[in-house]
Amino acid sequence: MTPLDTALAYHRAWTGKDLDAAMAYLAGDIVCDAPAGRIEGAAAYRAFLEPFAMSLTGTEMIAAFGDTERAMLMYDTASALVASAPGAECVTVAGGLITHSRFLFDRLPFHLARAAR
Template sequence: MSDQALRVALDYYAAWTGHDLDKAMTFVADGIVCEAPAGRLEGAAAYREFMAPFVSMLVRAELFGGYGDDEHALVAYDTETRLVASAPAAEYVTVRDGRIIHSRFIFDRLPFVRARS
């Protein structure tokens, strides 16, 4: 067993938290399926559209930890954005052939709702 999925997940995390969405998308499969609090997204274009606004308002990110094996990885972190000071989240991803094919985002949308109202 190796940690290939964890390496991909961490490289992806480093890219988008470094405001390089183009690089981050190189770790995402064309047919990605993403399950997030806002609903299910299918395809790389929809995934990019989902991530772009968040990446553009990101101020900083702090990695809590990452765990994984050949096929799955879990990355947990906290983010600060222009809207909220703290937005902890986790992503559980499935990786095949060096790309993320499935992502499950877990985060609380309430701080963002409150900040926008």
Template sequence: MNSPALKTALAYHEAWTGKDFERAMTYIADDIVCDAPAGRIEGADAYRAFMGPFVGMLVRAEIIAAFGDDDTAVLMYDTETVPVKRAPGAECVTVENGKITYSRFIFDRAPFEAARRAAT
């Protein structure tokens, strides 16, 4: 675990999966860019608005794999949320000076959309 990027990515992951979202946001750069299934998210405020609701409905998370080097880390994990029991995801992040500046976030939106439809 000598990878600086992996250390930051794991600290961020541990914070948000532990429901300490404020601590998680300390690892996010003010000018973060995130490419997610819903589209591009720019800036820490927009990122907070994107991730906050997900963290609020998180039940648990389990890391499947984690790799990194000086600047880039990849985490693959499975999550359980209130509406969706199995929601795997993956993030490839770029880290500069201990902050995540870019995130390529991959997850399947279909189960969440189905859960929303079933709840109405």
């Protein structure tokens, strides 16, 4: 599998709410740099991702590119809280596993939706 294949399979798994399958694509010592800060290790990453993944009502892939070490995905997600929440991940893959993720998303729509409740 290429890094892009790995990233797409991982994305399909977590957006399909199959966190066990998604975790199979992550290295145990994954490092994720996200808007809230650095997340280290697969267990901490799952704890970060699972609540969001379980809240999804839809996803749309916008673009996906890769080379021999990295893949870049840009997508839009929908949940009961926010109708459109675009995100992007640039992942590094080694030995078929994602070892690093640079995960970007706009937190403002979530903040505004929670404040309006």
